[in-house]
Amino acid sequence: MLSIINSNNLIGIESFLVKVETDITRGMPAFNVVGLPSTEVKEARERVKSAIINAGYDFPKSRIVVNLSPADMKKEGSFLDLPICIGILRKYINKNDDYLNECVFVGELSLDGNLRRVKGILPLVIGAKNKKFKRIFIPYDNLKESNFIDGIEVIPIKNLNECVNYLNGDHHISLDYSDLKMNDMKSDYEEDFQDVKGNYFVKRAAEIAAAGNHNLMMIGPPGSGKTMIAKRIRTILPKINKEEIIEVSKIYSIAGMIDDKYGIVKERPFRSPHHSTTIQSLVGGGCNCRPGEIALSHRGVLFLDEIAEFDKRILESLRQPMEDKYINISRVKYSVKYPCNTLVVAAMNPCPCGFYMSDKECRCMPYEILRYKNKLSGPLLDRFDMFVEVNQVSCEELNSNSNEEKSEDIRKRVEVAREIQNMRFENENISTNNEMTSKMIDKYCNLDDKTKEITKKIFIKYQLSNRSYIKLIKMARTIADLECEDNINSSHVLEALSFRKAYDTYFRK
Template identity: 40%
Template structure:
């Protein structure tokens, strides 16, 4: 007898359908053969599954077993095939009713004691199951290729606490290809439940799944936890705690309003890291669609907490300067998202920027421009989202005190040049704002007056973002940082005074074409914060003032 069970393989942050087929032949010498381009963890599933079956009191009769993972030309990895393999073996052996697995997606790792253990990437699998359910309802055949980012909303349809396969089959399933739902480890159930339009069930042991499929037990449908912390979440840091540094706060407000990249330059102890840590507190809250995108990345990376649903706060990633190219951009023998993808829709903070390896920094050039990371290998090409706001910090010189009036700099001109040369011109061109962060005066440190709070800054930033959302409706742009081509010309028109002013600046500062574009984008954001539709000279002047490295070339 041949049994077929639906499961999935991960490709980047998306899942593709895999049909796990089992041929259970009673004739011939007993054997177990696994085919279908399976990697090590999948090949080892046989030992885990056989031990788990014995642990729950089930034994397979002697047979010649052939397992195929179709399509056979696509690589499969991970331990999530344990559960689908176990139920397929049981159906092929006649231990559970024929057809009881039809319409279900399965994913999960089995322990030797028969317990179901969590696996990464459950959210993309749930999205795949939801999409296949929609196609089946429309009479379309299953699609084997990922469809990209899907939208998500909280489930609102009520469901009885315990549902048997017979109950579900009578309502939604049959032999017409209808998808009934997805069965996963209980720890992953909340993650799968955030996808609207597909029923997600969690189980603790293989025995529970077998009883459920045999119609002898119940599984509880998981309820989506949603974004429990509300719109903006609870932030540990607030800009009200920052004394002084009003110029740096203004730069952060501009950067956050337009999703621009930002570089802090200042001596040690001036508060660069302190400022960067508070940037997520002023960013607009994640929309449900953005939260789903972020959660998919963290699901694939295996970084979701047990029982967690959607990620509710914008990510803040701060890798150490010893991070490798693969650690930043992603990839590896078993590809995983890198730090730039884990910061998707959030902040990637690189402290002590010149201390990072130059080869590691250079891999950021394409993601910062395109918002995605494409990893090409001989067997596959993966794409990870990487639309993040880069925030970096550096000292002005090796000793750190070149711009500090209270300390003497001990660096020679050649040392400073070598230090700055660690950052390539193309990389700096992709950073919109370069801002000096001077040492905080004693008077500001002892001041009892609090600074501008994150709530006040966020209110102005969200107002500017709302203007951009309305402006770019129906286009590929989300924020001013995405402006380019015809849209840049349309929304950054200059009058005669503005054109003359900017022309002089471009010639005197020897600005590149990319730097010119960045200045226009920043000026557009400053005008949005100012409530002004036309760009004015003062907006351009402030934008140029936010690019200190350009001024140093004079």
């Protein structure tokens, strides 16, 4: 008896169709799985056999061969337990092949026949939908993750008996998931910009960075508030929309980091890896190409605190993803592409002791300061749009009862600027000013003669690289959007230049 059951497997955040071909023939009892299975897929033989027996079905005392097609793609994970089991139990199922050809089965089996939650169910469901399948059978515990995907019938299964009985029409499964609504999800941040006293220039920089998705570097002595400000930047980013939720949730689903309450990522990520992190944990990789911190911060904030303490080789690995907004992880037979359109925020002390160029006495020798600064290469610094100094706030300001602006009020201005950008780029494949190409800058960043003359003088005086000059224009475009101006004028360019003063003061000194 030959049966063919559809399933899915993963490469990165994309899925590919797997045909589980099960052949049961006369011969010496054996159970073999072929088609380049990984160790966990090979171990499915024991799980499937015990699950079938403990669910009350007869396990065939025959020669069983399971082929996983395509045979040249490695199959990983425990997604294939259920389709292998259904293939063996095909004689117990009354549905014809036409019905089963419209279905996809994924799930891990326990020895008693129950289905267990698996990682990466969201991209599997999306992949089945894109392949025009009508329904997908998944573990019940994965229901919340896939509930937001329209266009495919998602059937949650608790155990093997329930799956077989449903296919035979002997069991009803409620498909009404109206209690899970995206509107029910609310972002309740504990942080608020109202808590930050003083440093208005840095707050303005944070607002511009959030509005145009411009990478931000903060330099200042310890305790001046760099980390405090960085943690509040995501509170002024626009609320995450459904398309972005699905993008981010696919990555978190693979990483096994989905919110158990909602089954989906409901707010913009904020990732802050420690400076002792490895390249694999930051950019991704390992035996199964797990997403790293930069991919996990997609559509959110990646905060690199004490950036000068990171290993230089690790920081250099960020240059390509910061520029291209995606990261490629290559293996011998395939490559994985993770999106990482993230706002990178970095913070550092000006020297090892932290008090260089501050009111306190610096204890560092000149060569120590130079070596500390040289940990950040010129090409890496060129990926940052904005450089600001964070200064110590006076005691009077800390004790004052002044009402600082709330994150909600700043976010409203950011959302207006983002809406202007969405309208501007509705026919482009981008959403923020920071993603503009040179061709788009010529199209959307109009400068009058006076402004062109000013930008030319700035380019020559500050010896800007081509990339830095383009970033300056992009920033000016964002400032104009915050002021709801159609064209960029000289004041916008000069304000954008002011956010490079710390770079000239510190890194060129």
